[in-house]
């Protein structure tokens with residue numbers, strides 16, 4: 001498959017840090033022996049989760065955001081492989097597939113200027129090409145009966161995740177989004193701020209819940225749109241964590257009620273977590289432990305169809321912490337789902 005870079009045994013060897021009397025996660029995960037007909041191979045494998053990365057920040061650029069989401073996969077994989085293999089982490093249930101790489105698009109975008117309208121349009125066209133790869137890979141994994149765990153890239157990739165899952169299941173799907181932003185901007189060409197509006201308009205997304213929307217970053221027009229649509233519900237960060245009109249657990253239950261009657265995507269935007277390097281880093285947001293509790297709550301649902309952790313933008317100084325954060329979220333998800 002074009003753009004898919006396999007994760008190989010030599011990649012594994014170079015990242016795994018073995019230690020006597022310990023067994024690391026990476027010593028028990030599965031890899032594909034070759035990359036011909038990955039669907040057929042996945043079908044035969046006794047794994048539940050297929051992990052892959054998306055190395056891109058084209059969609060964030062196309063939405064005037066700060067780049068860096070390209071690096072989240074590399075930061076994550078070196079950390080994930082080196083956590084412990086034990087009764088809590090379930091590595092034998094995991095296939096590490098590899099990552100989607102868009103080198104020529106990334107190079108192209110590095111020569112574009114966000115202040116030029118025509119350059120933004122070029123980046124939006126490239127984003128829709130990325131959509132095609134993401135949705136195809138997602139549809140292959142979901143059709144093979146597995147749960148994709150998708151790491152990295154901008155939130156534009158929610159579109160490909162939802163579309164691919166919906167095509168595989170031959171039905172629209174629901175989604176829950178832990179996010180400071182609605183990502184329901186106008187259909188003005190694809191970017192990181194309109195993955196859900198495109199998926200909704202095209203009939204791939206049915207019920208959508210935005211959890212922890214920041215009131216300062218949602219326009220009046222968008223609030224009117226969201227309030228008009230029955231299929232969309234939201235709770236704001238301020239209503240839970242500042243004014244305390246409601247609370248985190250009550251809102252998780254409201255959200256669950258809205259989305260869990262059919263297969264749903266679990267979308268975690270790292271810009272909802274306080275002080276995490278991301279495309280829109282925030283000094284006011286949910287704690288890491290709240291994010292972990294959220295993943296646990298939705299990860300343990302029968303109908304969860306995939307997990308996507310996106311928008312983290314690590315630097316060389318922060319990559320260990322970001323990799324560790326994403327690893328906690330991945331293992332929380334697997335642990336919750338295994339204990340259903």
Ligand SMILES: N=CN[C@@H](CCC(=O)O)C(=O)O
Pocket residue numbers: 060063065154155179180181182183185192193217269271279280311
């Ligand atoms: N949830 C993420 N959202 C996008 C868009 C934010 C916005 O459009 O305001 C991002 O940070 O890139």
